[in-house]
Amino acid sequence: MSKPKIAIVVGSTRAARFADTPVEWIARIAKSHADIEVEIVDLRDFPLPFFDEVASSAWVPSQNEVAQRWQKKVAEFDGYIFTAAEYNHGPTAVLKNALDYAATEWNKKPAGFVGYGGVGGARAVEQLRMHAVELQMAPTKAAVHIVWADFLAVRQGEKQLSDFEHLNQSANGLVAEIAWWAKALKIAREADVLAEEAKAA
Template identity: 40%
Template sequence: MPRIAIVTGSTRPGRVNNAVAEWTLAQLAGRTDASFDLVDINTFDLPLLDEPFPAAYQNYQNEHTKAFSVRIAEFDGYIFVTNEYNHSAGPALVNALSFLNVEFNNKAAGIVSYGSMGGARAAEHLRGALSELQLAHVRNQVMFSLFTDFENFTEFKPTEQNAGTLAPMVDQLVPWAKGFAAVRKEAVPAGA
């Protein structure tokens, strides 16, 4: 059974990102085709990228990077919860992704986004980064509007319509996460 991480995408004080991530985890509690776990990037205290070597080398010098690497490597797939910030994915998530590389290779990803336009622009920009990390991202995505899915822009209360898009996204993600396990077995290690 594949293990899928729900990865938070913000570290800001007062963030609503955790509420969206925790809601996502709660909605998936009854599924039996995968296990789901929350990974809060805020708990790793990742500074602005401070590793001296490219992530693909896995020559990590800092304890925060080593801990993040171990945690992320445990999973077969990911659901990234991203806010839209300046028409792009949130900077904390982009920074966190920049710390690692190989840990994400040949795995599957889904996106839950939110913002004034449902986080559509954040998701599109995030897809480019995920592709570079060799993460296969499913087509279906979940988008929440700050205007209709958040009361007073702070309390997450998803509409039934937008909440209903989570299951179809995960229905795509789980088989991909299973399938990529075989791909990882066949993958040639770097430098081989």
């Protein structure tokens, strides 16, 4: 079996976003795990309109070209780590919109989160876990929560995320869980394909 491929999804598109900092940090940690492949996926490269299709792509193929390109990109991966900024007790609109623009491509794959904000993005992450369950993903218990004090120290250039041992521990725990579930679910999905082929034979 080939190594599971994990996407680190940049969950914000604002010009002044902080997301690039945790993305680069978690990507370095994830790439140190030899049992997975890692790719950064930036939502800026997929300028999706607010959802305006006839129905979910689970039922009707999307007409929008960017949506089709996004779905193909999502389908390439065996698991996902999302950065989750918290706006007004919830995730960014652009990230929720990106989740809505794919359907079966997310199914039976693990999802993990790196949250940041007033309470480490915990409320945004909690909502995203519910969205992930509805999309038939397997959200991990482990997550990274960059609380306000740590966020400000990094934003102001006083510290780097890697300076905080508690964050490094959380990040390694998250990546380890994602890797385990990605391998297990990849085997299970491949078994499903073989079973369907056997039925059709």
